[in-house]
Structure formats: structure tokens, C-alpha cells
Amino acid sequence: MEIRIDRIADAAYIRFTKGKVAKTKNNGDHLADYDKKGNLIGFEILHFSRLVPKQEKVTLSQVIDTKRTEIATS
Numbered sequence: 001m002e003i004r005i006d007r008i009a010d011a012a013y014i015r016f017t018k019g020k021v022a023k024t025k026n027n028g029d030h031l032a033d034y035d036k037k038g039n040l041i042g043f044e045i046l047h048f049s050r051l052v053p054k055q056e057k058v059t060l061s062q063v064i065d066t067k068r069t070e071i072a073t074s
Helices: 060-073
Strands: 002-006 011-015 023-026 030-034 040-046
Touching: none
Parallel strands: none
Antiparallel strands: 002 011, 011 040, 023 030, 030 040
């Protein structure tokens, strides 16, 4: 797994596995990349700073759990 944070783009990308992206689903504040078999390759969280308060320490797993909840309810 690889995690990249781009402060200029205000985004975080989590790559779960290597592979060629065949399809990207845009769900507003996040993008999900899939291979041709439909397996999840990576996940991009847009507007990342909105999820991480500046005065508070937050772990990446807390941010991921928040996004999972949002995906499940959308």
C-alpha cells in the first residue's frame, strides 16, 4: 500500500495495489480507481484539509474510516 498527500492539490491518494486503471468513479469529494476486472486499485480523497482539523492530530486510518462511512451512505 502507498499513501501520497499533495498539499497543493489538497488531496490524498491511497494505492492498495499496482495495476492499470481502467475506470474511475467520481463521487464528489473522492475518486475510486478500478482495474478492468473491477478490483479497487486506489482511492483519492479531495479537499483533504477539510477532513483533518489544523489544531488536532488525526490518524490516516480515522480519515479513511470517515470516508468509508460516507461512501456506504451515499
